[in-house]
Amino acid sequence: MPRTLIAGGAGFIGLHVARALVSRGHEIDLLDSFSRGVKDSDLKEFLEVPGVRLLQLDLATEPLEHLDTGYDYIIHLAALLGVRNVRQRPFEVLALNHTMTERAVALACRQKHLARFLFSSTSEVYAGTLRYFGMPIPTPESTPLTVDDPAEPRTSYMLSKIHGEALCRYSGLPYSIFRVHNAYGPRMGLSHVIPELLRKAHELASGGGLEVYSPTHRRTFCYVADIAEFIVRILEIPACTGETLNIGTESPDISMAELGALVLRIAGRDAPVIALPPSPGSPEKRAPDMSRTTRLTGYRASTDLATGVRLTYEWYSRNVFAGAGVSAV
Numbered sequence: 301m302p303r304t305l306i307a308g309g310a311g312f313i314g315l316h317v318a319r320a321l322v323s324r325g326h327e328i329d330l331l332d333s334f335s336r337g338v339k340d341s342d343l344k345e346f347l348e349v350p351g352v353r354l355l356q357l358d359l360a361t362e363p364l365e366h367l368d369t370g371y372d373y374i375i376h377l378a379a380l381l382g383v384r385n386v387r388q389r390p391f392e393v394l395a396l397n398h399t400m401t402e403r404a405v406a407l408a409c410r411q412k413h414l415a416r417f418l419f420s421s422t423s424e425v426y427a428g429t430l431r432y433f434g435m436p437i438p439t440p441e442s443t444p445l446t447v448d449d450p451a452e453p454r455t456s457y458m459l460s461k462i463h464g465e466a467l468c469r470y471s472g473l474p475y476s477i478f479r480v481h482n483a484y485g486p487r488m489g490l491s492h493v494i495p496e497l498l499r500k501a502h503e504l505a506s507g508g509g510l511e512v513y514s515p516t517h518r519r520t521f522c523y524v525a526d527i528a529e530f531i532v533r534i535l536e537i538p539a540c541t542g543e544t545l546n547i548g549t550e551s552p553d554i555s556m557a558e559l560g561a562l563v564l565r566i567a568g569r570d571a572p573v574i575a576l577p578p579s580p581g582s583p584e585k586r587a588p589d590m591s592r593t594t595r596l597t598g599y600r601a602s603t604d605l606a607t608g609v610r611l612t613y614e615w616y617s618r619n620v621f622a623g624a625g626v627s628a629v
């Protein structure tokens with residue numbers, strides 16, 4: 301039975317990946333400090349599954365020497381992220397993300413028979429190239445990366461991920477890097493566009509409208525079960541070793557105004573979308589070129605946007621909007 305450690309495993313993507321791996325027969329250790337992850341009912345239920353353990357510790361600061369050296373796979377998802385952290389704590393975003401990746405790599409290097417180390421990077425690594433030089437959209441992984449202006453706090457996150465990608469490459473480990481593009485779904489907190497619009501639509505007073513920032517900006521959103529399936533396939537398929545791959549979906553590409561209308565429909569609200577100005581620093585368009593990932597993994601995202609948004613709304617209504625559950629911000 302393969303043994304897998306997921307650093308950041310109590311978070312949004314982590315728990316979905318863990319569930320997918322358990323269904324494929326893995327034993328799972330979830331390592332998390334709960335700096336953002338929360339002990340909600342989904343996590344508690346998952347911890348009841350035989351072969352699943354929680355290691356509550358801080359990857360950036362606490363000793364790791366006592367951890368097992370018999371893992372087959374390590375998936376490193378732990379990171380400080382999100383607009384608020386990036387704007388208010390850029391030093392910690394850069395320094396802690398660097399330290400966590402360095403320590404996760406060192407832990408991986410101590411393993412006796414590690415088959416793969418997986419590192420989660422981000423579509424943000426393309427932000428500098430998009431801003432200064434323009435680039436193809438959908439964007440292939442071969443696009444040269446440009447470091448954005450360090451005077452902007454937002455650069456801290458992309459720098460930490462470009463640096464993390466380089467650490468993986470130079471580590472001598474059998475690694476795979478995946479660049480996540482616009483994941484959404486249950487348990488992602490509230491500070492992302494889809495849960496935020498769902499909350500506003502859910503709470504809309506009669507006669508009101510749904511306020512949508514950057515209404516003309518376009519994105520391709522990928523449901524978290526598909527993100528998890530990509531990660532599991534990257535882990536399982538030997539040809540993905542040494543690869544850097546986009547994960548997400550190339551289509552449909554939808555404007556924020558269209559997304560607002562879809563959210564209103566799913567929340568059952570007959571109300572207009574009210575267009576607000578673009579958010580600062582938000583690119584007009586972003587989409588991954590998925591041809592390389594599809595060729596290597598044999599997979600394309602299969603959850604259509606309306607279904608994914610409905611599943612997300614149902615989960616948030618039940619667990620968060622009703623006021624009964626806990627949710628990370």
Ligand SMILES: NC(=O)c1ccc[n+]([C@@H]2O[C@H](COP(=O)([O-])OP(=O)(O)OC[C@H]3O[C@@H](n4cnc5c(N)ncnc54)[C@H](O)[C@@H]3O)[C@@H](O)[C@H]2O)c1
Pocket residue numbers: 307308309310311312313314331332333334335336337338357358359360361376377378379380381400420421422423479480481482483484488
């Ligand atoms: N969600 C997205 O759309 C998206 C997009 C691009 C990249 N990513 C990347 O995917 C990964 C997972 O993202 P997510 O959306 O699941 O985020 P998340 O915040 O839900 O998960 C990250 C987890 O890491 C944990 N963590 C943070 N600091 C830690 C520490 N010092 N020690 C141990 N655990 C710690 C948090 O408690 C959290 O549970 C991250 O590396 C992120 O940069 C996500």
